[in-house]
Amino acid sequence: MSSDIPEDSAAPARRVETARIEQEMEQSYIDYAMSVIAGRALPDARDGLKPVHRRILYAMHEAGVTSRASHRKSSSVVGETMGDFHPHGDSAIYDALARMAQGFSMRAPLVDGQGNFGSVDGDPPAAMRYTEARMSPIAEELLADIGKDTVDFSTNYDGRKQEPDVLPAAFPNLLVNGSSGIAVGMSTNVPPHNLGEVIDATIHLIENPDCTVEDLMEHVVAPDFPTGANIVGRNAIYKAYKTGRGRLRVRAEMEADEDRIVVTELPYQANKARLIERIADDVNEGKLDGVRDLRDESDRDGIRIVIELKRGANPDVVKNQLLESHLETTFGVINLALVDGQPRVLDLKETLEVYLDHRREVVRRRSEYDLAEAEDRAHILDGRLTALENADEVVELIQDAADRDAAKAALKAAFDFSDDQVDHIVAMQLGSLTSMETAAIEEEYAEVQARIDRLEEILDNESELLGVIEDELREIKADYADERRTRIIEDDGEVTxxxxxxxxxxxxxxxxxxxxxxxxxxxxxxxxxxxxxxxxxxxxxxxxxxxxxxxxxxxxxxxxxxxxxxxxxxxxxxxxxxxxxxxxxxxxxxxxxxxxxxxxxxxxxxxxxxxxxxxxxxxxxxxxxxxxxxxxxxxxxxxxxxxxxxxxxxxxxxxxxxxxxxxxxxxxxxxxxxxxxxxxxxxxxxxxxxxxxxxxxxxxxxxxxxxxxxxxxxxxxxxxxxxxxxxxxxxxxxxxxxxxxxxxxxxxxxxxxxxxxxxxxxxxxxxxxxxxxxxxxxxxxxxxxxxxxxxxxxxxxxxxxxxxxxxxxxxxxxxxxxxxxxx
CATH class of the missing domain: 2.120.10.90 (DNA gyrase/topoisomerase IV, subunit A, C-terminal)
Structure with missing residues (x-):
């Protein structure tokens, strides 16, 4: 019977391979874990972005939804991101978009939103069809020069388009805006920082490559949360910057007098509505003595939680009880990010070094791109100037030629022009033979030559290239830096x-x-x-x-x-x-x-x-x-x-x-x-x-x-x-x-x-x-x-x-x- 079975019907059986189930499960799990780690959960140390955030910003860039354009429906941005770059569901994309628009989550929001994008009370954003978004001005600094071959691109999920592997990132976004995420077997929790302090530290590292973490901490003194509040003690900050891991105690800012306690700033990521509810529960259950009334007077201008005290209550005792149970939280720093595609825990100096290496490569590639363009333009201008110097002979050659191709061939033979040069010369109008037009071309040629000299200097001299990075960082600091919001207080407790x-x-x-x-x-x-x-x-x-x-x-x-x-x-x-x-x-x-x-x-x-x-x-x-x-x-x-x-x-x-x-x-x-x-x-x-x-x-x-x-x-x-x-x-x-x-x-x-x-x-x-x-x-x-x-x-x-x-x-x-x- 077996001899009667067609040979083709047995072909699939010959492709079956025997495998041990434990090995197959192990390899499949590793593949899944690495996919989550590199493709979803962890930020890249160079631009500080996860793939979903990078794709949203690039989709907005491609669609022209910049800070100078009008706001676009969030559903439109989500749709273009999902259709072209991120096929993982619209809710995940919209959640990421909304977070980039939240001033209480991001130290430097990357999306300028209109509408309800959530609140510190834990309210979710309105549906994407009701909100509008565009890039914030500082987000454009992450994408600056992306069209100048500054970063590598890969094909998107269906091979139709190209997407950047990383953004050029003109400032150290990983530290400025922080990041959080849970991967398989690991997690990251990078706190946000003050833009001006981070740039000062980066410049110090450029000027002093052998500096220590302690030296950099003279500039980056501590995380700077968008919600302000206080970090208690300095030793935990030092440990976090020195090792990449640490536990920071974040305490609310409050004012107390004989009658009441007023809370004006909450720890980062605290849910205000839930916090007030828990305080009220403790008062009702008798766990918190001395409180007569509790009300939320917060508005668009900021947090204001008023805690009225009973007559005879000790404000210091009530304040201490609030700190122990509600108004002090712990922020666990895990400075984990992708470096060369591999997850690494980085200290403060290593984080800035990875960014600087990336920025050095971006400026080098940009300079090479600009140099090639400048040389091409100089080549064209050189041909035009030669043609203008020999205008009579050029005009005569063109007049004597039978057609345009013959004119090009005659010009190339007479003056050794290149194909690009003769194309421009043949297309020149008679008006360009005037002395004013000639002077303008000579001026442009001098400017282009000066630009070529400068770009060659940048490419040949490492210190000049680093100087460009430093100057651009200073410009960003001047345009976007603001005052520190989070204060550092001594770890002195209630009674010291x-x-x-x-x-x-x-x-x-x-x-x-x-x-x-x-x-x-x-x-x-x-x-x-x-x-x-x-x-x-x-x-x-x-x-x-x-x-x-x-x-x-x-x-x-x-x-x-x-x-x-x-x-x-x-x-x-x-x-x-x-x-x-x-x-x-x-x-x-x-x-x-x-x-x-x-x-x-x-x-x-x-x-x-x-x-x-x-x-x-x-x-x-x-x-x-x-x-x-x-x-x-x-x-x-x-x-x-x-x-x-x-x-x-x-x-x-x-x-x-x-x-x-x-x-x-x-x-x-x-x-x-x-x-x-x-x-x-x-x-x-x-x-x-x-x-x-x-x-x-x-x-x-x-x-x-x-x-x-x-x-x-x-x-x-x-x-x-x-x-x-x-x-x-x-x-x-x-x-x-x-x-x-x-x-x-x-x-x-x-x-x-x-x-x-x-x-x-x-x-x-x-x-x-x-x-x-x-x-x-x-x-x-x-x-x-x-x-x-x-x-x-x-x-x-x-x-x-x-x-x-x-x-x-x-x-x-x-x-x-x-x-x-x-x-």
Missing amino acids: DEDLIPQEDTLVVVSEDDYIKRMSLSAFDPQHRGGKGIIGADLKEGDRVSSVFLANTHDYLLCFTNRGQVYKLKTYQVPEMGRTARGKSAVNLLDLDDGEEIEAVVDCESLEDDAERYLTMATRDGRVKRTAVDEFGNILSTGIRAIRLAEGDALVDVELTDGDHDLIVATGGGMSIRFDENEVRPMGRDARGVGGIKLEGSDHVVGLAAVDPTDHDWVLSVTDNGYGKRSPVDAYRQQSRYGKGLIDIKTNERNGPACAIDAVGPGDDLVVMSEDGQIIRTPVEDVSTVGRNTMGVIVMDLDAGDAVASVAVIPAERTGEGELDDA
Whole structure:
């Protein structure tokens, strides 16, 4: 029977293949997963768009629905997108279109919509037949130059059309507008950011390719949500930017008084209607005490939720309960995007590097396209100019020719024209032979040649190409950037440790091995000068005291290191210990790197919104620098750059000034120079500073004094061997900075080199601490007043091998009423 079966009927059976079901299922699942990952759920790191968003914008571009055109029915845009590029159903396309039009979802909306596109109450958009849309102006920046072969294209799903694999993207859209999506086995959640900050960071990366994430965070300080609100704490922001993953606490903005609490901004993606409903449920169930009434007064101008309080209710307690249950959310950052078609979690720098690589390729390809066009035009103009220079002969050749083809052949033979050139020459009108037309062609030819030269320069020089990118980014920033909406607040909760710490003056001691502690000022009674003092620190073997200074428990301590970094902590965070205690290692309080040591510490009451005060720094090699205090308001736990130091130089002293001080820079060799602080212009944190004093030989700077003639009568100088003196401020005449200066104190073998200088007034106390940990407090007026060129008197009686480590001044208003101790 089998022999009777036609051979053709057995052919399908011969194509059947045997496969193991588990292998087939595994491969099919992988194919499906990659299709979802690359084709639907994850954005491309280059333009920050998923395929559906890219296709919507390209369909609007192709249809001419730009920001300058009239609005088009959303159903029309959805239909063209679905029919030509995205065959996945109209509801998914419309949802994506609506989100791009929502000002509460996108930091820079890419669609300009008319009609109801949803609300923060969770209301869905109106049906697509009732809404209208067109591209927003900034969306056109994503598509700019797409017709100049700047990106690759692929065929659409049915092979009829071409669609871009990625958009040219003139700004880093992934960071600006963020993205969210769930793929198979992975998800992405990129927060939106401020356009101006992102562009500043991108430009910084262009100019400093070796910069760190920390450097970029000086520009991109945190996500910037379209709904504003507050991000609580900075450490989570740092982790998210450093690793690509993190959990940000986002807290509502509210105002509270005795009668009510008014919420004016909600966390990103919070559903306002549902939130109010949940608060009301908690009030009704007795979970939230003290609330009398709750109403929503929000309108087109913004959020306004009013929570009326019962008489006698504690607003702080109610506010704390609201934060715990309703008004604080967590935003989980997952900076996952497609890089070369593969999903990758990117840190802040990697995100911008991928964008810059893309933008570099776009500008290169655009320049090649423009260059080819310019060369083609120059070629045509060159032929026309040759024809004009030989107009009589050209006209005669054309007149003598039998037809147009013969005329072209005669011209090519006579002048070696190309086919394109003779086509244009034969088509020239007689009017173009006028001198005015000739001048216009010559002018255009010169312009085209200049453009060719510029384009060749861009293509041949990487720095020129990057300069073009930078200029275009600056233009976009100027056109579209706005103010930051989301604020960063400290993670201080409702009741902080600071609330429980009494405000008092303390002495903070730092050793060379970076052990640090604080001691109550009351533990040190004033003594007459010349004594040995008492033990102030029991140091470990080989360690020495490096500095002692006065600070209030609620002040900020700015710790400057030998690498030019600055770290911040509150004084109360330094452990309080007894006089004989060693202290706590600073690495337990500050995130110091290996080999990084504290060189100088300054206390400051506040760091924010203070452009009128300056941190004035002096380095060992004689450089001086002033930087506004408010530039140090965003100090990360890992520190930030405070000064750029030359190799071998080190920071030796920092003073707080206000623009009205004179500066006195002192050296170990006993020299000093006084000049107006305004001779040192305010600089950024990354600057090196300017010359303050000219040093001779091996001399070096040991200290900096900020003198206010209305508060300070004398300049106090102290030497290594415990000698010191007061000299009238007027004895230090004002000079121009960067001179050799004048003698400050006579140094010799007896009193040793100078080690400290400070400005003092009547009633001040002096605290001197030795390297071995001895400490003495004595009234400044116990130290003799003498001229500049003298050795001074004994301030502290030091043991053999010991030396003065540091000097601190306690101002008269903080010295108290202690009696002198003759011990």
